[in-house]
Amino acid sequence: MWLQKLSLINFKNYSEAELLFSPSVNAFTGNNGAGKTNLLDAIHYLSLCKSYFNPIDGQQIKQGEEFFIIQGAFNKNEQDEIVSCGLKRAQKKQFKRNKKEYQRLADHIGLFPLVMISPNDISIIIEGSEERRRFVDNVISQTDNAYLDEVLLYNRNLLTRNALLRQIALTGKYDPALLEIYDEQLVLSGNRIFEKRKVFMQTFTEIFNQHYRYLSDDAERVELVYESPLLKEDFAELLKKSLERDRILERTTTGIHKDDLTFTIHGMPLKKFGSQGQQKSFLIALKLAQYTFLHRQKGFEPLLLLDDIFDKLDDNRTYKLMKMVSDQDFGQIFITDTSRKRITAIFKEIEVQVRIFDIDKGEVGNLE
Structure with missing residues (x-):
């Protein structure tokens, strides 16, 4: 193309x-x-x-x-x-x-x-986890339309659950059955997203490592790791355990909206210990891995x-x-x-x- x-x-x-x-x-x-x-x-x-x-x-x-x-x-x-x-x-x-x-x-x-590499991409390293989730979602969405719909559905369900938590705090009226319905909807779409992210990252991480080794002449040891609360525990159980905290804070404190990527160089956080050149090389390797992944999935460049x-x-x-x-x-x-x-x-x-x-x-x- x-x-x-x-x-x-x-x-x-x-x-x-x-x-x-x-x-x-x-x-x-x-x-x-x-x-x-x-x-x-x-x-x-x-x-x-x-x-x-x-x-x-x-x-x-x-x-x-x-x-x-x-x-x-x-x-x-x-x-x-x-x-x-x-x-x-x-x-x-x-x-x-x-x-x-x-x-x-x-x-x-x-x-x-399309893959874009820009100076603005530094936000993926230095900003919050939302930037890194957006990067992952952008890559998967270009190969899977159903995934994009699932993310939109999850975000709607999350907003609805958070609104209910605020209403409970405001009125003092707590309906466990209603919250359970919202939890079921959130878990259903959240689990689907989690499984797709997990499978994607297994492939993507290997491609990323190849690109970084090439750019750096294998001179630096970097690591890219996918972090998610769902890697350690079932989503429905997590929601039950966090209910009291959620009610106090009036928002959903666990789920795939808390997923993140950790970036390290020689075992240390890239954000703090990587030079500007190393950070840029890391970002370029991320984007080239995105390119390679899309190429393989689409069958054209x-x-x-x-x-x-x-x-x-x-x-x-x-x-x-x-x-x-x-x-x-x-x-x-x-x-x-x-x-x-x-x-x-x-x-x-x-x-x-x-x-x-x-x-x-x-x-x-x-x-x-």
Whole structure:
């Protein structure tokens, strides 16, 4: 699968743009703030129906305009596919594939798989467990539509149970039978999610380890571990044991919404003891493992988007990364960098052709 053409109208800092891409490596070069990352975000929209950086769709409309349109022409399994996203201020987002509008955006997820590597990904390491669960859910959802529906159902059930706990605290009226019904619903969807996460992590961890060993020349010992309350005890029993605490705190304190990933380097927390370069290598290995997992599950190469990838990586890891992603196991790649000279030199060294677009203030200039 590859993206042949991208068209934009009033998207972020672009009034209008049309770009024709190479099926291999494409690079956007220019100063910070020129709009390079916005092009990656437009591609992300076409794949996952939303911005990678900002969940508020209306804020993607160019200042002073009333709407935006993004359209992409894909080639997938030798078939042409047109995907478009449009939004008018104060109206519902429209998402279409081959001119047919989706009734549920979830039905589009996974059809055009994509992996994005961005400086923002550092939140996976330094922020709370929600960021790491979101990462896991994003990977699984692109291969399993039923999983995404299950997560949405679990979150609804969790909100309902929490609302009941607050009501009990407010009124003092406790109906064990009603709470038991809510618990059963939460356990049913929670167990399904847990089993899928557990199976996924068994495969994913092995792939991650392979990628990190390659990037670091096997010089560092890192570990990625899946943590869940359900690994130690049955979910229904956990809810019973935590009932008193839940009533005091007025929220559900155990369940798969407490799942986490732990990252260590040489047995120590990566967040505290990993250098910036080691943290970035860890993140890149995570995302490359995501790419490999999606590739195996889908049977074709996802898109790979690399935003400001060279910052904080030494020359050896930069060379190995570009050599790796330019290999035959990877498909179409999009890269942003402030230096055209650096892009040219790197791909000349590894003998891979790259199409370079010069970006300046929302305008697409020369390409080679």
